[in-house]
Amino acid sequence: MTQPRLDVILNEWERKGPFPLSPQLRELLGPGDHGPGIAALLGEKLRLTPGFGGLEIATTSYVGRVEAGPLRVSVHPKIATTTLTRMLSYVYGFTDLWHAELSATVAVDQHGLQDLLVELLVRELENFWRAGLPKIYRAETDQLDAVRGRICLKDLARQGALTEARISCKFFERTPDWHLNRVLLAGLRMARRICQQPTLARRVERLTRSLNDIEALPTLTHGDVLRARSALTRLTNNAEPALNLIDLLLEGNGLALKGPHELESTSFLFDMNRFFQRFLSRFLHEHIAGVRVADESTIRGLYRPWSGDAVSRKRRPPAPRPDFAVFDSNGALRTYMDAKYRDLWNTSLPPEWLYQLSAYALASPNRSSILLYPTTSSAAQEEGFAVCAPASDKLLGNVVLRPVAIDVLGQLVGSTRSADRKHCAAIAAQLLSSPIAL
Structure with missing residues (x-):
């Protein structure tokens, strides 16, 4: 009997449902005799919640595709393909991969982000092997x-x-049969497995067939990619972007799903929150002036056990680690900042994020913290919350929600034009500016 197929398309931070739950789908979600089920394996990457009314599906900052048995969930980024491609090229050092036809050949809203990464990998390897396979x-x-x-x-x-x-x-x-080419071949084979677009899959197969003289790796790991990257020389250094892409594909493809009766399943989930943090890190380091930004600087001393308390001394207090710490020209700490991939101008603010930023504000010398979030809305404005002591109404700190015009920034980064670089410097200064007192 053919299982009824459930095909759902969502954007990041979106919820849909309830959907009808067939017996096969309920068994797939688990838990059952076959294991915990894909709902538990996916966890917070993709929230699958079966209930009496049906299946609720909620996305987070992960985009990509999960396909198992009768279930196929596609999560698309809201960022336009042109902007996303420039951002990927900027963060991971790809060559000038943007072409006008790319948005037509790989539409992210149709084929998913994984196909865009596969397209970029194919272009990188075609450029790299144009002079012949490195030997x-x-x-x-x-x-x-x-x-x-x-x-x-x-x-x-x-x-x-x-x-x-x-x-x-x-x-x-x-x-040509050596470790670098073996990793590139294994990356191509992995790309073929997750690729959805038929024409792109055929291009991957043609590249793969051209490597018949290379012995295949039994499995591909991040360690294999790291070993290939560390052995790059002046002659093979232009293979680094392809290795970065393979690392991204491997990272998103690392989720192993098992269903009932060893059901075949595939998944590719890419963490846009981590990517957004990397993008902001490179942008700020490249365009700031007069200040210094440190990535993931640990806050020490925010929590400490009571003196003389023998029980508390056995516990190690947590040390929060915000995404960015901003220091002035004299090296003195100014404030802490965090990056969250969610358009807070058009969606709600999760309470736990506000609690987190409140702790950062209390640890900052200026009693303020900043949350940077991407938005595509031209009307987005800076917002803020005052952290108060309810009993006395005393102001303890400020939490600032600061939008990043991702469409504008995505088109500017990587440009060599003087006007664009000045515009980027102005945006960086605005993102790092001290919050307005509430």
Whole structure:
């Protein structure tokens, strides 16, 4: 009997449902004899909540696709393909990959973010291999009809009298079968598995077939990518963007899903919140002036156990780590900042985020903290909350919600034009400016 298919398309931070729950889908969500179910395995990346009314699906900052049995959920980013491509190129150092036809060939709202990353990987590898596959010299020892390299005298002495017209030689063979090319081949095979667009899949297959002389890695891990990246030289350094893309695909593809009866399933979920933080980090470091920004600087001493309390001394107090700490030109701490990938101008503010920023404000010398969030709304304005002591109504601190015009910024980054770089410097100064007292 054919299982009824549930195909749901959402944007990030969106909720849909309830959807009808078939017995097969209920078994897939778990828990059951087959394990905890995909609802528990996905966790906060994609919230699947079965109930009496049906299945509720809620997305977070992760975008991509989850497909298992009768269930297929696609989560699309709200950022336009052109902007997102420029941001990816800017953060991860890709070559000039933007072309006018890219938004037509890979529409993120149709094929998903994974296909955009696969398209970028294909373009990077085509550029990298245009001059031919990089090769290395590998030491080989073999019985040869003619002398090549050096004669292996020890082998010759052990052999004694010559019985055939062949001699043992040690020589160096130039070969494309080495670790870097093996990682790139494994990345292409992984890209083919998660690719959805047929024409793009055929391009990946053509590239894969051109690497028949390379031995495939049994599995691909982040350690393999790190080893390939650390061995890059002046001649192979332009392979780094492709390795960065493979790392991204591997990171998003790292979720292993198992359903009943070893059900085949695939998933690719990309953390836009982490990407947004990396994007802001590079942007601020590149365009700030007169201040210093430190990434993920730990706040020490915010919590400490009571003196003399033997029980409390056994516990290690937490040390919060905001995304950014801002220091003035003299090295003195000014304030703490956090980046959250959610358009707070058009959606609600989660209470736990406000609690988190309130703690950062209490730890800041100016008693203020800033939350940076992306928005596509031209009407978005800075907002703020006063942190007060309810009993005395005393002002304890300020929490500022500061929008980042992501469409504008995404088109400016990476530009070499003087006017665009001045505009970026002005935006960076505005994002780091001291909050207006409430």
